[in-house]
Amino acid sequence: MTVALEAGPRARTARNGANPPMGGDNVLEARALHVYYGAFRAIENVTLPIARNRITAFIGPSGCGKSTMLRAFNRMNDLVPTARVEGDIVYRGQSIYAPGVDPVEVRRHIGMVFQKPNPFPKSIYDNVAWGARINGFRGTRRELDDLVEAALVQAALWDEVHDKLDQSGLSLSGGQQQRLCIARAIAVKPDVILMDEPCSALDPIATLRIEDLMQQLKERYTILIVTHNMQQAARASDYTAFFNMGDRRQGYLVEFGPTPELFTNPKDPRTEDYITGRFG
Amino acid sequence: MTALAPGSIGLATSDAARQVARRHRVGRAGLAVFQLSTIVGIVVLGALLYNIANEAAGLVAYEHKTDPAAVLPGGRDLAALSAPELAAVLTANLSPGEVATLEREAPLAERSQAELRRLVDERVLETHAAAAWNLTDSVLDRPAIEATVAERHPDADLRLTSWLSPAFVTAPQSGDAEYAGIRTAILGSLWVIVITMAVAVPVGVAAGIYLEEYADHTRWLNRAIQTNISNLAGVPSIIYGMLGLAVFVRALEPLSSGGAFGAADPTTANGRTILSAGLTMALLILPLIIINAQEAIRAVPSSLREASFGLGATRWQTIRHHVLPGALPGILTGTILAMSRAIGETAPLIVVGMSTYITFDPSSPFDKFTTLPGQIYQWTARPQPEFHHIAAAASVVLLVLLVALNASAIYGRNRAQVRY
Ligand SMILES: Nc1ncnc2c1ncn2[C@@H]1O[C@H](COP(=O)(O)OP(=O)(O)OP(=O)(O)O)[C@@H](O)[C@H]1O
Ligand SMILES: [Mg+2]
Numbered sequence: 001m002t003v004a005l006e007a008g009p010r011a012r013t014a015r016n017g018a019n020p021p022m023g024g025d026n027v028l029e030a031r032a033l034h035v036y037y038g039a040f041r042a043i044e045n046v047t048l049p050i051a052r053n054r055i056t057a058f059i060g061p062s063g064c065g066k067s068t069m070l071r072a073f074n075r076m077n078d079l080v081p082t083a084r085v086e087g088d089i090v091y092r093g094q095s096i097y098a099p100g101v102d103p104v105e106v107r108r109h110i111g112m113v114f115q116k117p118n119p120f121p122k123s124i125y126d127n128v129a130w131g132a133r134i135n136g137f138r139g140t141r142r143e144l145d146d147l148v149e150a151a152l153v154q155a156a157l158w159d160e161v162h163d164k165l166d167q168s169g170l171s172l173s174g175g176q177q178q179r180l181c182i183a184r185a186i187a188v189k190p191d192v193i194l195m196d197e198p199c200s201a202l203d204p205i206a207t208l209r210i211e212d213l214m215q216q217l218k219e220r221y222t223i224l225i226v227t228h229n230m231q232q233a234a235r236a237s238d239y240t241a242f243f244n245m246g247d248r249r250q251g252y253l254v255e256f257g258p259t260p261e262l263f264t265n266p267k268d269p270r271t272e273d274y275i276t277g278r279f280g
Numbered sequence: 281m282t283a284l285a286p287g288s289i290g291l292a293t294s295d296a297a298r299q300v301a302r303r304h305r306v307g308r309a310g311l312a313v314f315q316l317s318t319i320v321g322i323v324v325l326g327a328l329l330y331n332i333a334n335e336a337a338g339l340v341a342y343e344h345k346t347d348p349a350a351v352l353p354g355g356r357d358l359a360a361l362s363a364p365e366l367a368a369v370l371t372a373n374l375s376p377g378e379v380a381t382l383e384r385e386a387p388l389a390e391r392s393q394a395e396l397r398r399l400v401d402e403r404v405l406e407t408h409a410a411a412a413w414n415l416t417d418s419v420l421d422r423p424a425i426e427a428t429v430a431e432r433h434p435d436a437d438l439r440l441t442s443w444l445s446p447a448f449v450t451a452p453q454s455g456d457a458e459y460a461g462i463r464t465a466i467l468g469s470l471w472v473i474v475i476t477m478a479v480a481v482p483v484g485v486a487a488g489i490y491l492e493e494y495a496d497h498t499r500w501l502n503r504a505i506q507t508n509i510s511n512l513a514g515v516p517s518i519i520y521g522m523l524g525l526a527v528f529v530r531a532l533e534p535l536s537s538g539g540a541f542g543a544a545d546p547t548t549a550n551g552r553t554i555l556s557a558g559l560t561m562a563l564l565i566l567p568l569i570i571i572n573a574q575e576a577i578r579a580v581p582s583s584l585r586e587a588s589f590g591l592g593a594t595r596w597q598t599i600r601h602h603v604l605p606g607a608l609p610g611i612l613t614g615t616i617l618a619m620s621r622a623i624g625e626t627a628p629l630i631v632v633g634m635s636t637y638i639t640f641d642p643s644s645p646f647d648k649f650t651t652l653p654g655q656i657y658q659w660t661a662r663p664q665p666e667f668h669h670i671a672a673a674a675s676v677v678l679l680v681l682l683v684a685l686n687a688s689a690i691y692g693r694n695r696a697q698v699r700y
Contacts, residue, residue, distance in 0.1 A: 108591075114587065119587075134593050
């Protein structure tokens with residue numbers, strides 16, 4: 001049984017690519033979330049709202065569970081047999097962990113870009129078109145061409161690849177590959193895009209391009225990004241969540257707030273230590 | 281590479297330099313061992329090929345029941361006669377009934393010179409090999425051989441003969457080594473291998489997909505299955521033969537001899553059919569194919585699976601579009617190895633009742649059969665030396681068949697190669 005995840009007209013307009021009105025409401029919300037790998041508790045009791053059409057950054061020391069937290073938002077952790085979730089994540093008013101919710105449906109709305117660029121060993125065109133095809137794209141070849149072009153334009157890659165769409169996606173540079181992965185995620189018209197350290201394998205110029213791109217994308221999509229780069233979080237995000245690790249290596253949320261506030265006036269001393277680099 | 285002398289760079293203490301020199305010595309010793317092993321391998325392979333080639337050709341002393349001078353026009357040599365002349369010899373010396381039978385199989389006027397010569401040899405002159413020598417002796421010791429022949433077989437012609445000839449490959453089985461061929465054995469081998477692969481590859485790959493992509497490895501049942509499959513790969517082939525005998529030949533006899541489908545006369549085959557053999561072989565190579573498919577599937581980067589799932593693909597879409605294409609070259613490699621193993625296997629087929637003397641071409645899975653290795657085994661077991669020569673010739677054919685099948689499979693694999 002599949003519970004439709006369309007929680008109202010807004011979801012539909014977002015998927016149709018129309019500009020939803022900017023607003024302060026939350027698309028996603030983690031509620032008292034715990035994530036376990038077997039008996040190990042990787043995330044402890046996190047409650048976190050994700051604002052629509054905003055960029056929310058996750059920062060924190062290595063191993064504190066940022067990736068685990070991010071992947072909880074589109075049920076990617078389901079692919080790890082030992083992973084288990086307590087608490088809930090609500091997407092547009094509906095629990096994504098409720099019985100009967102199909103994780104495939106969740107991921108179709110909440111897409112993902114990974115740390116290491118991972119294009120398919122297919123042509124640039126097919127990399128972008130594949131997601132639409134498997135999601136039951138019913139359209140003419142022309143419409144698919146338009147979809148591919150629109151996604152590549154939005155990912156700021158079109159100018160570089162429009163004359164070599166039939167070349168392998170693997171023939172591109174690292175930064176281009178990552179933008180291709182973003183185009184691929186966009187092509188299925190998601191609502192939210194999760195990005196797990198999308199720039200960590202890129203040079204500073206390519207990193208800046210992706211950051212610019214994120215600013216454009218947030219007009220249409222809600223973006224969650226994990227980053228180790230404090231400047232990146234400070235320049236590119238609207239909200240920042242700082243995670244830390246407890247004495248049993250469990251990750252917990254220390255502080256969450258608007259980015260300028262968190263960086264200029266942290267409430268928690270541990271946040272201050274971390275962002276000033278005085279962290280042990 | 282030259283080892284640094286102690287103290288040759290300021291930073292190196294003499295201790296460190298000695299240590300580096302020792303590490304290089306260990307490396308050179310390892311290299312020598314690898315080179316030696318490679319040379320041993322090449323020598324062994326060379327010896328094998330020499331041994332087969334040595335037996336597959338050589339001098340043969342032929343004796344005739346009928347004196348060639350009496351039947352061949354002008355007392356000329358058989359090889360010198362043209363096709364029409366040979367056809368005339370046949371019509372003149374065979375009974376009208378025999379000639380009519382031959383004409384029915386293929387008109388004499390249309391047959392090649394080589395074919396007619398073989399017929400004259402077999403039917404008119406009734407030529408048979410009185411003695412045969414291997415290739416090395418034939419080349420190095422020819423005068424001694426000629427002397428022996430002159431003394432013991434004064435009427436014989438001594439000819440340098442290749443036991444492997446087009447006629448050998450296309451002729452059916454025969455009780456005379458000179459006229460025996462391996463057509464039925466080649467066809468039997470091909471039939472068995474086709475059935476084996478048709479069953480083992482889909483089942484094995486499907487099981488590999490299940491075990492890698494679906495089965496939960498934390499459950500003891502799946503772990504037990506996995507362990508059992510790994511152990512099955514090491515079970516001796518004769519045991520599979522006994523399993524095949526019990527299951528396919530005996531228990532499922534009505535199915536394996538085709539009686540249930542009304543296909544063949546079930547009384548002669550008794551379940552000892554191509555189908556039983558193919559299924560037995562399929563069981564034998566199934567664990568190999570499963571394990572190999574699992575390894576190939578595991579080698580597909582998990583980042584591809586994540587990318588696919590992240591786009592909202594289902595598990596099957598991910599497998600179908602990313603895992604299987606990525607694993608295909610590896611699966612093909614394993615299939616090649618398994619096929620080579622199956623073509624060469626003899627023991628289980630002997631247990632499931634391979635016939636060794638089959639003169640008709642197998643035409644359905646419910647026929648009795650023989651295979652190339654079975655034929656070779658049977659011929660080498662005979663006391664007459666001519667049979668050892670044709671066993672060597674059949675070995676050459678078996679090796680060529682293997683190389684040809686492998687080459688085509690490797691070609692297919694290279695075309696399927698994916699670069700990440
Ligand atoms: N598949 C898994 N099975 C078991 N434990 C896991 C698994 N993945 C992650 N963990 C554990 O969960 C904890 C959090 O890992 P996670 O990858 O979420 O950290 P992270 O904050 O993303 O680290 P990094 O900044 O280095 O990427 C770690 O202790 C890690 O060892
Ligand atoms: Mg991480």
